[in-house]
Amino acid sequence: MKHFRYISGMLLLAGTILAGCNKSDNYKGFPSEDDTKPGAVSNVRVVPFNGGAEISYDLPKSPNLLYVLAEYRINDQQTRQAKASYYDNKLIVEGFKDAKPYDVTLTVVTRSEAKSDPVKVTVTPKTPIYKLVRQEVKVQPDFGGIYVSALNPEKKSLGVIILAKDQYNDWEVIEQLFTTQDSIRIKVRGYPSVEREFRVFVTDKWNNLSDTLSVTLTPIFEKALDKTKFKQYQLPTDQRDDYGWIMPYLWDDRIAEPYGFHTPDGSNMPQHFTFDMGVEAKLSRFKIWPRTGSFVWSHGNPKRFRVWGSRAPNPDGSMDGTWELLGEYDCKKPSGSPLGTNTQDDINAAVAGFDYDFPSAAGKVRYIRFETLETMSEDFMHLMEMTIWGAE
Template sequence: MKNSIYLIFIVSVLVSLAACKKMETYNDPASSDMTKPGVVTNIKVDNFNGGAYITYSLPNSKNLLYVLAQYKINGVTTRETKSSYYSDSIMVDGFAKKQGYDVTLYAVSRAEVKSDPVTVKVNPDTPPYLLLKPTINAEADFGGIKITGTNPLKNNLGIILLNVGDNNTSDVIDQHYGKTEIFDYSVRGYAPVAKKIGYYVTDNFGNISDTTYKTVTPFFETLLDRGKFFQYRLPSDGIIAYGWDLPYLWDGKTDGNSNGWHTAPGGAMPAIATFGLGISAKLSRFILWERPDGSDKFAYGHGNPKVFSIWGSDVAVPRDAQLPLSAPVGTVIGDWINMGNYNYPNPPSGLAPVAHTTADNDFVKAGVSFNFPLTNPKVRYIRLSVSTTWSNGTFAHAMEMAFYGDPK
């Protein structure tokens, strides 16, 4: 028995030593064959915005490992792209302009021996960051600056906003990156005084567009006094449930341990809540605090609004109206006008709603801001109309709402 245990021990040691020997040599060349590979042939180029696909025939070299492309994207920065010997094409991208560029191709062996170079000319079309730049518009918004632009190819691009001082010095005040087709956001926190700004576009490759300068004067904006809000119940409003009455929607409490607004299950959708602002104001935006995780995982679930609309009225005593599940912004039904249609954002983690993370829940707890169109009229009454919740149920709930605008 002892001899058997000793034999097993010796075998284990030998296996471990062999494994260590393999680990020590894993960086050695994959081949000792130093033969130079042949060159790629039958080269064809298919250009696209900011880059090109290059197809070719591989050399008849037994030790071929990959094809290497070397090129300058802006006259200074050199990029390298590799494609394995299983493929007959390679992509080169990141070019700064619509013009011709030289790309040098090498076939590379398993021993890292390069073939003779082959140079091919590519002529990429206008890079995505230069497609976005001329579409950008920076205009005055409530308490700040509204930025819009179109990114037709949905590339990951960044709009950089600059503050320009009296002596023409500039510093970055905002960086907004995204790969959506439409850029539409606001940079806030500025007084209603003239402000000189600049903006440019950049991409993942370090390319930078020219800078546009202009002067904008933000509109006045203030947080409306929630102490003036009042319940204005209409017949088509959702029936309140569990003691979560409407005034809790503006009591300043946003945590999951407090009450909010809650309608009864089994009600008709949309689930509606109607209340007065206590003042007539041109609204700029609002913040919605949905119900965060608590005793259960409420965030991105239960009756939290997923698709909803805001309707408003400036009539002194607005009448009830049956609101539809959806309607275009600006639609007028009786005394009410559709002021905006909204989709609550998906979990920032990118995970499915049911699998959201602690950070996703923190996002919910912080509240989400939504903009009103600048063309909206002044209103003194609000209807929150929830057409779809995260659970696709027949009830809705929310913790808190706050509204910003100009009551003058």
């Protein structure tokens, strides 16, 4: 008797669920033993887009439909499938290598796995995005390497791969970026100022590969300045350090906590700190590493800041004519998402650190003044490390 009450309760529950389902009129139930061959789709329409197409159709009147299956090749090696349930009358086929005709086979499948006669349709996708992006790739000489840029206005998932020859004269990948950002910017560093060939190609998430762009150019000379010569140069208007996070930690080549620089709570903005590089140099670029972990893109990490240079600063700390503005910079989150929301691209960018260029017209300087204009969320500032490149 108890078993009967249990089963009755389950049937009542099932009836309640079905009664509340928006698609209860089309409910197909459990797998069917009806192996009747279904009719085929008809009135097929194709709307192409970059690298793919939307295919719509009319479904047959067969009462036991489960889904429509599309089978197709995207290139010479890969076969793909796409499915659409009987609730819909369209599906997407994508990942095609070229803007040329491709055959797609559409088959109606029932709950008993009975299949209709196949219907073959030809789709001609527009030029795939990875090829459009490849056409826009630009490569320029940069300090210690090259600067690769491109636009990805559709924000599709793409990879940009950069190669150069190794010591054995074999081609190797020296940098790669996989992103969905609309603006692609890649800097490759660490090369001497001698003529060298670089190659660049673009790939997509289906492993389609563009043709290769080959360029021969000469990186601009630079070197990382010797951080053992750096020392704090405290001016009267500078912020002091706090929490034992002292300024020399900024150039000790340690990024892990607690080896960073931290100003006191309640510090007013803007605020400055100053250091002596120990040599006069024409500067090419610099890199800063923010605090990450639970503080990534938040807390006292700089959001907007300026960098000033001087050969002989006024000892009273005035921002007068002894200082040259080398640049005003932003730390921009790749995703643009609000505070507290971070994508993997955001996290990866912060962990890698932020690269910035100095203006080529700037003269030689010896003293650096870092002016924080705004942090991510607090009234103090912290940084983990800073490296500067240039030529003495």
